[in-house]
Amino acid sequence: MSKPGCARLRLFVAIVLACAALPVSASEGAATPSSFATLIKWLPLLLKGFAIDLGISVASMAIGTVLGAVVGVGQISSRAGVRRTSQWITQFFRNAPWLVLLFFCVLLLPYHFTVFGFSIPFPAWAKGIIGLALPVMGNVAEVVRGGIQSIPSGQWEAADALALSRSQTLRLVIFPQALKRMLPPWMNVYAVLMMATPLVSIVGVEDSVTVARSVLAAEGSPALLMPVYGLVLLLFFAYCAPIARCTRRLEARYAIA
Amino acid sequence: MQNANPIVDIRNVEKSFGANRVLRDVSLQVRRGEAVALIGPSGSGKSTLLRCINGLVQVDKGEVFAAGHAVHKLSTDAERIALRKDVSMVFQQYNLFPHLTVLQNLMLAPLEVLRQDRAEVEARAHQLLGKVRLQGKENAFPGQLSGGQQQRVAIARALAMRPSVMLFDEVTAALDPETVKEVLHTIRELVEEGMTSILVTHEMRFAREVAHHIHFTDRGVIVEHGDPATFFDNPQDPRTREFLSHVL
Numbered sequence: 001m002s003k004p005g006c007a008r009l010r011l012f013v014a015i016v017l018a019c020a021a022l023p024v025s026a027s028e029g030a031a032t033p034s035s036f037a038t039l040i041k042w043l044p045l046l047l048k049g050f051a052i053d054l055g056i057s058v059a060s061m062a063i064g065t066v067l068g069a070v071v072g073v074g075q076i077s078s079r080a081g082v083r084r085t086s087q088w089i090t091q092f093f094r095n096a097p098w099l100v101l102l103f104f105c106v107l108l109l110p111y112h113f114t115v116f117g118f119s120i121p122f123p124a125w126a127k128g129i130i131g132l133a134l135p136v137m138g139n140v141a142e143v144v145r146g147g148i149q150s151i152p153s154g155q156w157e158a159a160d161a162l163a164l165s166r167s168q169t170l171r172l173v174i175f176p177q178a179l180k181r182m183l184p185p186w187m188n189v190y191a192v193l194m195m196a197t198p199l200v201s202i203v204g205v206e207d208s209v210t211v212a213r214s215v216l217a218a219e220g221s222p223a224l225l226m227p228v229y230g231l232v233l234l235l236f237f238a239y240c241a242p243i244a245r246c247t248r249r250l251e252a253r254y255a256i257a
Numbered sequence: 258m259q260n261a262n263p264i265v266d267i268r269n270v271e272k273s274f275g276a277n278r279v280l281r282d283v284s285l286q287v288r289r290g291e292a293v294a295l296i297g298p299s300g301s302g303k304s305t306l307l308r309c310i311n312g313l314v315q316v317d318k319g320e321v322f323a324a325g326h327a328v329h330k331l332s333t334d335a336e337r338i339a340l341r342k343d344v345s346m347v348f349q350q351y352n353l354f355p356h357l358t359v360l361q362n363l364m365l366a367p368l369e370v371l372r373q374d375r376a377e378v379e380a381r382a383h384q385l386l387g388k389v390r391l392q393g394k395e396n397a398f399p400g401q402l403s404g405g406q407q408q409r410v411a412i413a414r415a416l417a418m419r420p421s422v423m424l425f426d427e428v429t430a431a432l433d434p435e436t437v438k439e440v441l442h443t444i445r446e447l448v449e450e451g452m453t454s455i456l457v458t459h460e461m462r463f464a465r466e467v468a469h470h471i472h473f474t475d476r477g478v479i480v481e482h483g484d485p486a487t488f489f490d491n492p493q494d495p496r497t498r499e500f501l502s503h504v505l
Contacts, residue, residue, distance in 0.1 A: 161311060161313065161345065162414070163339075163418070172369060
């Protein structure tokens with residue numbers, strides 16, 4: 001357990017160091033020696049942009065998980081209409097390009113709502129959250145369905161024989177067991193979502209990639225291209241890689257149980 | 258007087274899975290307090306017949322009455338639930354809930370389905386665990402128990418519903434030989450206390466000792482039935498003789 005863990009950690013550190021060295025050395029050759037200092041100057045702003053990515057990904061994941069749980073349970077409904085509709089929704093949103101869904105949300109949703117005479121603005125980041133929550137919903141629905149169906153049919157039969165209703169069976173017998181099996185693939189969905197979040201920069205959200213572009217425009221030096229985007233890359237990697245590691249460890253643990 | 262009316266009455270039941278006719282014109286009666294064993298080769302329809310009694314399998318044709326419920330007419334969840342309060346089942350693979358402790362396994366249905374008082378349910382659960390000789394295992398999880406212990410928990414769980422009929426579906430088939438005994442012992446005690454029991458089993462000696470009546474099924478038909486002594490010592494049908502010559 002500890003030995004491969006250590007090796008993986010060492011590899012991780014090596015990759016991070018290489019990524020950190022890459023922009024610096026690239027900049028030293030072509031640009032002024034102060035490009036590292038430039039990077040430090042803009043770091044707070046880039047971090048702020050990254051925090052926006054983080055916030056959007058968490059919000060999208062939360063909304064997508066709630067909707068996905070509903071649609072996922074709908075996929076195994078005893079009512080054919082509910083089941084077919086849920087399966088259709090799942091397939092549609094799982095197989096649609098994320099960027100296209102994002103464009104649809106941004107272009108089709110209004111800029112502000114009018115409620116009781118008050119005008120409530122509906123900014124780009126909110127649309128971005130919804131746009132990303134849709135594919136998350138599709139993927140989580142599939143995770144939920146798979147988790148439920150991974151429970152042996154004997155559990156349903158036993159619950160049936162004990163006179164539990166279908167909803168009681170789901171709530172008291174199936175879900176408590178399926179939840180831990182759903183956790184690793186659910187975390188996978190989150191990691192994929194986080195890596196897709198910079199798509200919101202295309203629809204005008206001030207995320208890390210938007211900030212990076214502004215920084216490059218402000219500095220006007222092509223030599224900063226690699227360092228700036230390299231830093232963004234590093235931020236995402238440092239955040240997503242541990243999630244992926246944790247997911248793998250959970251998968252290994254639940255594979256035995 | 259109460260023995261006159263069968264508590265389980267199966268009349269001319271037919272069941273097919275696709276093109277496979279699993280039950281063909283099967284009739285069977287069980288009186289209150291009686292223990293009936295269903296024996297026969299694998300795939301002869303014994304388990305399906307058992308599942309028709311508590312509605313886990315819906316019959317295609319014929320009538321099934323169990324503990325006052327018309328099982329063949331069940332259509333709503335409420336009707337199915339009402340039936341299963343009276344007819345409990347124990348499975349070959351135990352099917353305990355692995356995320357719940359032994360005590361929680363026993364208490365789940367009485368609390369959630371019957372909505373009985375928690376203190377009363379817990380007291381009964383302890384008493385039932387004593388009955389199957391598993392005192393002290395209240396807080397163990399099923400995964401920590403042997404197969405025989407798990408199966409006895411499953412029997413206690415079925416009894417916790419206070420059913421009037423118990424169905425046993427090859428309950429010793431998945432067990433190690435040394436733990437089969439303890440499970441059979443528990444069932445024997447139940448039968449001696451007068452619990453109406455229908456057992457699908459491959460344990461011929463046990464069937465002979467415990468059951469009041471034996472039914473032999475082959476290819477979806479009840480070929481022969483009778484009291485154990487007659488059935489085992491003087492089988493009439495050639496198929497019964499053939500089967501018994503292989504298993505005895």
